[in-house]
Amino acid sequence: GAVVSQHPSRVICKSGTSVKIECRSLDFQATTMFWYRQFPKQSLMLMATSNEGSKATYEQGVEKDKFLINHASLTLSTLTVTSAHPEDSSFYICSGFPGATDTQYFGPGTRLTVL
Amino acid sequence: GQQVMQIPQYQHVQEGEDFTTYCNSSTTLSNIQWYKQRPGGHPVFLIQLVKSGEVKKQKRLTFQFGEAKKNSSLHITATQTTDVGTYFCAGGASNQFYFGTGTSLTVIP
Numbered sequence A: 001g002a003v004v005s006q007h008p009s010r011v012i013c014k015s016g017t018s019v020k021i022e023c024r025s026l027d028f029q030a031t032t033m034f035w036y037r038q039f040p041k042q043s044l045m046l047m048a049t050s051n052e053g054s055k056a057t058y059e060q061g062v063e064k065d066k067f068l069i070n071h072a073s074l075t076l077s078t079l080t081v082t083s084a085h086p087e088d089s090s091f092y093i094c095s096g097f098p099g100a101t102d103t104q105y106f107g108p109g110t111r112l113t114v115l
Numbered sequence B: 001g002q003q004v005m006q007i008p009q010y011q012h013v014q015e016g017e018d019f020t021t022y023c024n025s026s027t028t029l030s031n032i033q034w035y036k037q038r039p040g041g042h043p044v045f046l047i048q049l050v051k052s053g054e055v056k057k058q059k060r061l062t063f064q065f066g067e068a069k070k071n072s073s074l075h076i077t078a079t080q081t082t083d084v085g086t087y088f089c090a091g092g093a094s095n096q097f098y099f100g101t102g103t104s105l106t107v108i109p
Helices: none
Strands: A004-007 A010-013 A019-025 A032-038 A044-051 A067-073 A076-081 A090-097 A110-114 B004-007 B010-014 B019-025 B031-037 B044-049 B055-058 B061-065 B071-076 B085-093 B096-099 B103-108
Touching: A004 A090, A010 A019, A019 A032, A019 A090, A019 A110, A032 A067, A032 A076, A032 B096, A044 A067, A044 B096, A076 A090, B004 B085, B010 B019, B019 B085, B019 B103, B031 B071, B044 B055, B044 B061, B071 B085
Parallel strands: A010 A110, B010 B103
Antiparallel strands: A004 A019, A019 A076, A032 A044, A032 A090, A067 A076, A090 A110, B004 B019, B019 B071, B031 B044, B031 B085, B055 B061, B061 B071, B085 B096, B085 B103
């Protein structure tokens, strides 16, 4: 299957700092990328849908000014958690959606810990 | 908003027993996908169902999409220890996917 990478895999930061997470589709062009958040032993919660070259669509309850998403190319989307707080600590997972097959391919996830 | 529920939340089975997880959506779906997530890992795509009443099989796994396209099930025959993990359904609508609450499967050897 198609491969999606995420960087970094783990990050620990101090409260108040910003953290950028990269999501790359390595062997396909992702017209759409999704960003999810998963708390321990819970399901994946869709945060936003990112389309290349346009503004992301955020799910209800997700602050767009706090979770900045940029989808500058067909292979790269970034999520920046601004002014991170301990409650933002979570597992952030992206997925790439080629569109043609209606299958999304997940990255390995980024574990964020905010101290 | 879109809600996708799964039952049961947890299931412990003896190796060799069968296992079923059920997925129910509050709205009609265009498709449904199933994923398996091992502890510490990311979701791995298993299958997608698109047609009303569709049934697909993958070895010991049988997937079903309801006639009304609002529910789905995953059945595993004769579970093995390698089946351990959390199984999520994800309902697709308007090119977005809403994950179900997941069923965590434990297989006792």
